[in-house]
Amino acid sequence: MHGSPTLERDSMHRFVLESAGVRGALVRLHASWCAVRDSHPYPASVSAQLGEALAAVVLLSTTIKLQGSLILQAQGDGPLHTLVAQASAGRTVRGVARWRGEVPCGELTHVFGAGRLALTTHTAQGDPYQGIVALEGDNVAAALETYFSQSEQLATRLRLATGPQVAAGILVQILPSRVTGPDDWPRIVLLSETVTTDELCNLPAQTLLTRLFHDEQVRMFESEPVAFRCTCSRTRIARTLAAIGHAQLDGLADERGELEVTCEFCNRSYRFDRVDVEHALTEGVHIDSPDSVQ
Ligand SMILES: [Zn+2]
Structure with a gap:
């Protein structure tokens, strides 16, 4: 990998770990995240969930052939009762959360109460496709991983983080139709799990991927800009x-x-x-x- 290690803002990088048969994406939202965060006086605990959901929906949108938009919607009977994050095929994002009273940090059942997480894919033609999973686990990434395993889709791991000025995340997913060794996927999962919030939020993409996967063949694609845009009219x-x-x-x-x-x-x-x-x-x-x- 070559190029100057500048810190990318509001961008998404796809990458492939060639020998391991794994694809991935890295996203970091700055201005787009601030535009979402600043539209309402969100408490820190709500803002943290919204930032992670926003990073997640951009990452997930890279795993499907998307023509319209992908919407992540979390609804529960607890303090944070509604959260919506949307990414479009044109790499624009928007999101909103509604809450009542004091919203704690911690496990999803404490934050959202009993609830569900729905992923809806809107395509240019045809009916929207929706998948649903219980809002359970330590965080949105955990609930989404459960969704991927329950719906028998490709094995997928996510790490998400929200900082004061940044919402970021990384996704790794088994490449379909790629024959690899039995140790490849477990190794990549272990490596991806070592990423820290600081690295996700602050390291230039190339530096981060080199540090995480230094013994792998990493092929990085051109970065794609991500922007806040509301589709209301x-x-x-x-x-x-x-x-x-x-x-x-x-x-x-x-x-x-x-x-x-x-x-x-x-x-x-x-x-x-x-x-x-x-x-x-x-x-x-x-x-x-x-x-x-x-
Ligand atoms: Zn609007």
């Missing part, structure tokens, strides 16, 4: 309003019949007057006034 909100229906919308509108909807992912506000609301209900998607109020 006036048209999409109108579609949602149409789905809510007349009776409930009347209850949500103010005395002038106007409605303001704020996107939870990016805090952008959309205002609909009485005519817009009627339009949304009858036409659903054909609303062409200026996009947002801020």
Whole structure:
């Protein structure tokens, strides 16, 4: 491996460990993570889970042929009751979490209560595909590893970390149709488990991979930029309003019949007057006034 060991920001690197028959990805989010984190006054314990979920969803999106987006959604009956992290095929991310009261750190059942973790793949055509696993284990990475083993998919390991300015992670996965020795995968798992939070958050990608897998043949691909982007729009909100229906919308509108909807992912506000609301209900998607109020 060559090149200057600069610290990559908001980027994702795929790599292959040639002789071991393993592929992997390394992600590090800075500005994109801060954009997600700063949209709500998250307590540190919530922010930690959201950062790990965001890094995870980018890593997982590299393991499937993705045309639309991949959504990781955790829902429980505990203090952190909803968490959504989304990565698109264009390497954009967004995410949001909702909580009540004090959210502890620690095992998922303490943080989320009893709940489930769903992974939904949206493709350009066809129905979305969803896989579900219980929200159990030490962290999101552990729950996702359970998901991969239960759904009989390729053996996969993840390490995730959230720092004050960075959300990061590494994934290793057995390459399909590659014949390797019986010790190869266990060895790579052991090596990948030695990675520290500091290394994940702060080391340049090449340095990190060389340090972790120094006796392996590491082939690194060109880094891919990752950015925060919200896909909300006036048209999409109108579609949602149409789905809510007349009776409930009347209850949500103010005395002038106007409605303001704020996107939870990016805090952008959309205002609909009485005519817009009627339009949304009858036409659903054909609303062409200026996009947002801020
Ligand atoms: Zn938005």
